[in-house]
Amino acid sequence: MxxxxxxxxxxxxxxxxxxxxxxxxxxxxxxxxxxAALLVSGIVTLALTGLNPLKVYSTMIEGALGxxxxxxxxxxxxxxxxxxxxxxxPAFKMKFWNLGAEGQVLIGGLATEVCMIFLGPNLPxxxxxxxxxxxxxxxxxxxxxxxxxxxxxxxxxxxxxxLMMNYVAMQIVSFFTLLWSVPKGSGTPRMLEFGQLPxxxxxxxxxxxxxxxVLTIGMFIYLKYSKHGYxxxxxxxxxxxxxxxxxxxxxxxxxxMLLSGAICGIAGLLLVAGTDHSLKSDTAGGRGFTxxxxxxxxxxxxxxxxxxxxxxxxxxKGASKISEVYRxxxxxxxxxxxxxxxxxxxxxxxINYTIKFHSKSEEVRK
Amino acid sequence: xxxxxxxxxRNITKTFGGIVANKNVCLTAxxxxxLSILGENGSGKTTLMNMIxxxxxxxxxxxxxxxxxxxxxxxxxAFDNKIGMIHQHFKLxxxxxxxxNIVLGxxxxxxxxxxxxxxxxxxxxxxxxFDIDPDKKIYEMSVSEKxxxxxxxxxxxGANILILDEPTAVLTPQETQKLFKIxxxxxxxxxxxxxxxxxxxxxxxxxxxxAVLRKGEYIGTVITAQTNESQLTEMMVGxxxxxxxxxxxxxxxxxxxxxxxxxxxxxxxxxxxxDISFTAKGGxxxxxxxxAGSGQRExxxxxxxxxxxxxxxxxxxxxKTGKTExxxxxxxxxxxxxxxxxxxxxxxxxxxxxxxxMDIVDNMMLRSYRKGKSVFLERKAPKSLAEDIxxxxxxxxxxxxTPVRRLSGGNVQKVLVGREIASSxxxxxxxxxVRGLDINSSYLIYNLLNEQKQKGxxxxxxxxxxxVLLELCDRIVVIGQGKIxxxxxxxxxxxxxxxLMMTKSPLEEIKExxxxxx
Numbered sequence: 013m014x015x016x017x018x019x020x021x022x023x024x025x026x027x028x029x030x031x032x033x034x035x036x037x038x039x040x041x042x043x044x045x046x047x048a049a050l051l052v053s054g055i056v057t058l059a060l061t062g063l064n065p066l067k068v069y070s071t072m073i074e075g076a077l078g079x080x081x082x083x084x085x086x087x088x089x090x091x092x093x094x095x096x097x098x099x100x101x102p103a104f105k106m107k108f109w110n111l112g113a114e115g116q117v118l119i120g121g122l123a124t125e126v127c128m129i130f131l132g133p134n135l136p137x138x139x140x141x142x143x144x145x146x147x148x149x150x151x152x153x154x155x156x157x158x159x160x161x162x163x164x165x166x167x168x169x170x171x172x173x174x175l176m177m178n179y180v181a182m183q184i185v186s187f188f189t190l191l192w193s194v195p196k197g198s199g200t201p202r203m204l205e206f207g208q209l210p211x212x213x214x215x216x217x218x219x220x221x222x223x224x225x226v227l228t229i230g231m232f233i234y235l236k237y238s239k240h241g242y243x244x245x246x247x248x249x250x251x252x253x254x255x256x257x258x259x260x261x262x263x264x265x266x267x268x269m270l271l272s273g274a275i276c277g278i279a280g281l282l283l284v285a286g287t288d289h290s291l292k293s294d295t296a297g298g299r300g301f302t303x304x305x306x307x308x309x310x311x312x313x314x315x316x317x318x319x320x321x322x323x324x325x326x327x328x329k330g331a332s333k334i335s336e337v338y339r340x341x342x343x344x345x346x347x348x349x350x351x352x353x354x355x356x357x358x359x360x361x362x363i364n365y366t367i368k369f370h371s372k373s374e375e376v377r378k
Numbered sequence: 379x380x381x382x383x384x385x386x387x388r389n390i391t392k393t394f395g396g397i398v399a400n401k402n403v404c405l406t407a408x409x410x411x412x413l414s415i416l417g418e419n420g421s422g423k424t425t426l427m428n429m430i431x432x433x434x435x436x437x438x439x440x441x442x443x444x445x446x447x448x449x450x451x452x453x454x455x456a457f458d459n460k461i462g463m464i465h466q467h468f469k470l471x472x473x474x475x476x477x478x479n480i481v482l483g484x485x486x487x488x489x490x491x492x493x494x495x496x497x498x499x500x501x502x503x504x505x506x507x508f509d510i511d512p513d514k515k516i517y518e519m520s521v522s523e524k525x526x527x528x529x530x531x532x533x534x535x536g537a538n539i540l541i542l543d544e545p546t547a548v549l550t551p552q553e554t555q556k557l558f559k560i561x562x563x564x565x566x567x568x569x570x571x572x573x574x575x576x577x578x579x580x581x582x583x584x585x586x587x588x589a590v591l592r593k594g595e596y597i598g599t600v601i602t603a604q605t606n607e608s609q610l611t612e613m614m615v616g617x618x619x620x621x622x623x624x625x626x627x628x629x630x631x632x633x634x635x636x637x638x639x640x641x642x643x644x645x646x647x648x649x650x651x652x653d654i655s656f657t658a659k660g661g662x663x664x665x666x667x668x669x670a671g672s673g674q675r676e677x678x679x680x681x682x683x684x685x686x687x688x689x690x691x692x693x694x695x696x697x698k699t700g701k702t703e704x705x706x707x708x709x710x711x712x713x714x715x716x717x718x719x720x721x722x723x724x725x726x727x728x729x730x731x732x733x734x735x736m737d738i739v740d741n742m743m744l745r746s747y748r749k750g751k752s753v754f755l756e757r758k759a760p761k762s763l764a765e766d767i768x769x770x771x772x773x774x775x776x777x778x779x780t781p782v783r784r785l786s787g788g789n790v791q792k793v794l795v796g797r798e799i800a801s802s803x804x805x806x807x808x809x810x811x812v813r814g815l816d817i818n819s820s821y822l823i824y825n826l827l828n829e830q831k832q833k834g835x836x837x838x839x840x841x842x843x844x845x846v847l848l849e850l851c852d853r854i855v856v857i858g859q860g861k862i863x864x865x866x867x868x869x870x871x872x873x874x875x876x877x878l879m880m881t882k883s884p885l886e887e888i889k890e891x892x893x894x895x896x
Contacts, residue, residue: 237754242747245736252730255504255684256722258710 038363045359049352075333076326088217091224094321096303098231099275102268105312106248112174114300115181115271116152120280123151125291132206140207143270152277153270160269186293201290203301211284232314382445384409384570390439399425412571413582417591418816423574430464432456461730463541468524470516477512480531502533506563522553539570551877563581567878568794578607623849631659634836640690643847650676652860665851666840673860674840678807682722683710691768721803725810725874731794767796788819809840844873
């Protein structure tokens with residue numbers, strides 16, 4: 013039953029929560045939403061630019077997947093975004109709003125850079141890589157642990173705390189970027205020669221993609237089949253139930269944030285040592301926030317997150333291509349992305365609720 | 379009989395999504411009559427009354443007041459038709475006085491004159507025998523006083539038809555009698571009173587007519603004088619039911635849990651439990667009676683290791699080892715590791731006992747998932763336990779992988795009690811285990827508790843329905859304001875005696891209002 017007060021005398025329709033929905037019906041609704049989104053985007057495109065929407069769409073696909081280089085760029089971007097999304101997922105599932113992934117990635121990247129600059133010339137590559145992994149994971153984990161500790165100990169607000177930690181991390185990274193820039197003081201980040209992640213299979217980004225693929229499967233299993241994952245769900249759903257069955261809620265919060273930060277650290281490693289070979293304060297590029305969307309759209313299911321991260325990266329790539337080809341304002345691509353995401357999020361409403369229209373005959377009778 | 383009824387409903391239907399809350403309900407109530415609406419939880423009583431008082435709008439059907447068809451689409455229009463509803467959950471402003479609450483929302487064209495209003499309130503109080511101080515603030519009031527304010531509020535606005543939703547659920551027997559006296563006086567005054575209830579003896583002692591609803595459908599109306607409990611039950615449930623609760627004598631009861639002088643305070647320093655001592659014995663059902671919020675929850679939670687105690691001790695006699703251990707300030711996990719098999723059915727089923735969004739199997743695991751050294755979950759045993767409970771307790775569910783929040787209240791409770799019993803406990807605590815359950819489910823729960831008692835479990839049953847407590851329990855601990863006001867033998871006491879103990883602590887002779895703090 014719902015508690016909506018029906019005050020209007022003869023409401024045209026009313027909204028009720030669905031008890032359940034068959035999975036294929038849910039998917040039909042989602043597909044319809046994408047179609048509707050493309051239609052609306054098409055109309056908007058036509059109205060604002062006068063361009064043929066079909067042409068614009070094909071340019072988008074071309075821009076995102078047109079050449080093998082573009083495909084690899086897409087995969088690489090997807091991998092990093094997915095990695096950050098995987099990191100925040102256990103925290104979000106626990107209803108610990110970790111908005112600090114951006115900072116955790118940067119700190120992980122900074123730890124990587126420190127190893128690459130100072131240990132790079134002195135250590136054999138294998139050992140160097142191992143130290144880099146440990147350093148980045150530890151740095152990310154510690155950065156995430158600080159707000160978790162305060163939350164567990166004094167029940168501070170984790171959203172504000174993690175958000176503020178982002179700015180701290182950004183300032184630290186800016187400071188060191190300037191300090192280590194080449195030539196000194198120029199602000200141009202130093203290219204890191206030692207400790208770059210090895211190229212396997214002749215593809216620069218293949219290793220990144222593989223690492224994230226393994227992480228995805230690992231996170232899926234961790235959340236669904238491990239005792240830790242179960243505890244995370246219970247704490248997230250109801251802290252009272254968790255206490256009632258004797259789960260140490262504080263411990264679970266701290267443990268889960270250590271994990272969350274550690275994976276962010278890996279994302280930092282992949283960015284600095286595997287992709288950019290340099291570090292700037294905007295290296296994370298807002299992924300700490302975009303990842304929230306990726307994770308949430310997939311309802312915190314790591315496997316679905318592959319789809320949602322693809323969708324978002326595809327939109328970004330395609331949109332930047334059309335703004336380049338048709339010399340459109342860069343904001344135009346944001347408009348399209350906005351429309352599509354609006355429809356995708358909006359369709360969840362129709363999956364959870366049904367709308368009932370009142371028949372005309374009834375109104376006549378009244 | 380060509381009197382025009384004060385209110386008449388014809389073929390009222392209301393649906394919420396796929397759920398039919400009311401289907402073709404017809405009712406009439408005359409002036410100067412008390413009509414009871416009887417039905418189990420979820421039978422659509424409150425929905426029906428909400429349509430009369432303008433909160434919901436019916437999908438179809440007509441409402442007639444004094445023979446004229448009316449459209450009631452807002453609470454204000456209900457007042458215009460002189461209909462007043464007293465909700466189960468009071469709708470009052472805590473920091474206002476009684477008089478301020480009563481006049482709140484009045485749209486008089488005259489200037490606002492508090493003294494005039496106060497006089498009118500006083501006059502109404504005298505007329506019907508209310509006992510109320512118009513200047514008392516709501517937060518200082520007991521539940522029964524708040525209810526009085528709600529009733530005066532609707533009378534003040536000139537209501538001729540009063541609807542009371544489960545008015546006695548929160549009252550002691552004495553307060554209930556007082557309320558009934560007032561309602562009878564109103565009837566003499568020509569008011570129409572509709573009272574929603576599921577308590578049979580109240581229906582029989584108070585009302586003139588009884589309308590019965592079952593699963594949203596209107597079953598029929600009977601004259602109270604021409605009916606009896608078993609006929610009404612049959613109408614309500616749809617089949618004959620034995621209303622007697624069996625109670626066997628305890629078999630060699632042994633002290634299992636000794637509570638010694640425990641006290642605790644909340645953050646503001648208010649004493650929630652004050653020097654509580656009693657013993658729970660294996661093989662008996664110990665009832666705990668008291669007005670809601672008298673410390674029942676804190677008491678059970680301190681035994682379960684969820685409430686920090688300031689004083690006292692909780693001693694557990696382990697029947698296996700013969701050792702006595704103190705459970706005070708242990709965590710639930712430590713208690714379990716000590717080998718204490720404590721089962722706890724908390725009041726908040728979905729918010730504490732279970733996880734609403736998880737399926738039945740995963741909810742079974744809550745107690746057992748730690749078993750074994752593996753880092754991974756073992757779902758086989760919980761799955762077979764879930765299926766066993768579904769079969770044995772007849773849980774109505776599409777499958778074991780249905781989220782428990784989708785189940786009805788009775789089925790949720792079966793899942794919870796089933797899981798708690800499955801651990802073969804030595805102590806079983808149940809807080810309001812039949813609240814919101816239909817008659818069949820309630821009796822199933824009583825039987826399960828009795829079964830545990832026969833097995834030698836020390837059962838602690840916190841209840842609100844004194845009739846049930848008297849029939850089911852062996853001994854009853856009565857608490858009021860966090861203190862023990864008496865421990866009685868359930869076989870040799872009366873409802874009235876317990877009711878008196880609930881409101882007044884015999885240790886203290888200070889004349890205090892019925893202790894209640896939400």
